[in-house]
Amino acid sequence: MKTIKLLLLTLFLSTGSNILFGDDDETKIFNSMPSSPTVKPKKTSKVLVYSHASGFKHSSIPTGVKALRVMAQKTKAFDPTFTVKTDEFTKRGLAKYDQIIFNNCTHVQKAFSENAQRTAILNFIREGKSFVGFHSASDGGIPQWPEYTEMIGGCFAGHPWNAGGMWPFFIEDPTHPINAAFKNSEFKFSDEIYQYKNYDRSKLRILIGLDAVKSGKKGNSKTNDYPVSWIRSYGKGRIFYSNFGHNKATWWTPFMLQHFMDGIQWALGDLNGPSKPVTQKKI
Template identity: 25%
Template sequence: MLKLWAILAALALVQAPVDPHLPGRTIDTVAPTLPVGIKRGVLIVSKTNGWRHIEHIPHSNAVLADIAKRLGRPSYTTENAAVFNDDQLSRFSVVVLNSASGDFLTPEQQAALARFVARGGGVVALHAAGDNSHTAAWYVDTVIGATFTGHPGGADHIQPARVTVVRPRHPVMAGISSPWMPRDEWYSFDGNPATRGMTILAQLDEASYRPGDALRMGADHPVMWINPRSKGRVFYSALGHEPQLYDDPTYRRILTNAIRWAAR
């Protein structure tokens, strides 16, 4: 009988469904072959070594590629982190980290990204690119500047909330009407990234939604910011869980502004 139970348990493990949101960690070592002629392009990376946003990634990648096209820039979309090497990065002006999660870069690949930013390359990081699955010191300090602490769950997982533009004259916020009431998954952080040198562009009004007591940040609840300390232009937006958001004209304009600004 014990042997039978052991066999049944083993079969249950084999047949257990794999959660597509947690595909497992992979390390890329062979760089992709880039299309001929890419120069001053937009590199769109949705590599997932943490939570995978299967709901929005296919659609948001297409929207980001369309934005690049409308800006007159070639784009390349990949989930192969081996593209982070000096030679291939030199063909791009900006890297968009589209909910790239987990420590998706090897130390060598992260060093190549750091050199890219030090040369003046831009980074646009979106949603899960700023969650707490990122632990590398350079990435946390340069790209995010804060530690993700959670978001509402259950019935409050997706809510409308009031986003207020703090710096309306910044190029990323050009043409954005404030306040704006999008629906999304609202991230909270361990503190205001402004205390770590970031410049806040937009923040949440916590009175406009239900964050839950443990996730309250107070009057200053940033959701979009830039890093003015780096030579390359770095922008982060905590928004982006819902695929519908990428069709919102306001968010699409913010993404367009951000890519244009980061790419100089």
């Protein structure tokens, strides 16, 4: 009888915790998430998170949605709206938002095929709002929408560094507040890392780079310039992009969640930090 009671209690508790914390991924995300924003937001910023892939569909897309939802709920750094539709991406629809996040959405040139939509998105940023892209958000734009590639800073051109590998990274901008999550100047991490085409360092401030020499693999850059996270100014607006986010586990890694939140807060204008481009240091 005691055993049955214990079993029932265990069942009740496990069901209860599922109701509270959702699935296992969500529990890991919740436990890894910063408990507060890095800086107190000046206002409640409304963020439109778009997660539809028009090309390759990453299985980590729902994980990214969960992480951004938990981030908003736990830290109150922003107020998100999640969508897989393009209806809101008009001048009028975007007017109520402060930031667009593209969560692993490949081939956006197919989803946003009309000039009016494209102009609405780019003008939204140029006129003082912000844009954040994760991982395959950079797998899109050219040749049909070159202005998108120019805005985000480069276009996916293959991934010599596969998702299963453990790759060496270095902090290129150690004093930048978006890099506060990284305690050492170098670190190793497992994720899928891109090389780029139509990438122009002179427009971007690179925060983290991949150390191709240490990785033992060669990519397409003559100077071994493989940026991984970066920021830029775009008109009056701000952009944060990170190549991390292919692997689900990235979305429950504490220092990555901190880095992502700081990038979001910087782009929103809550976290201060320079966006002036810096020349390549490590060759």
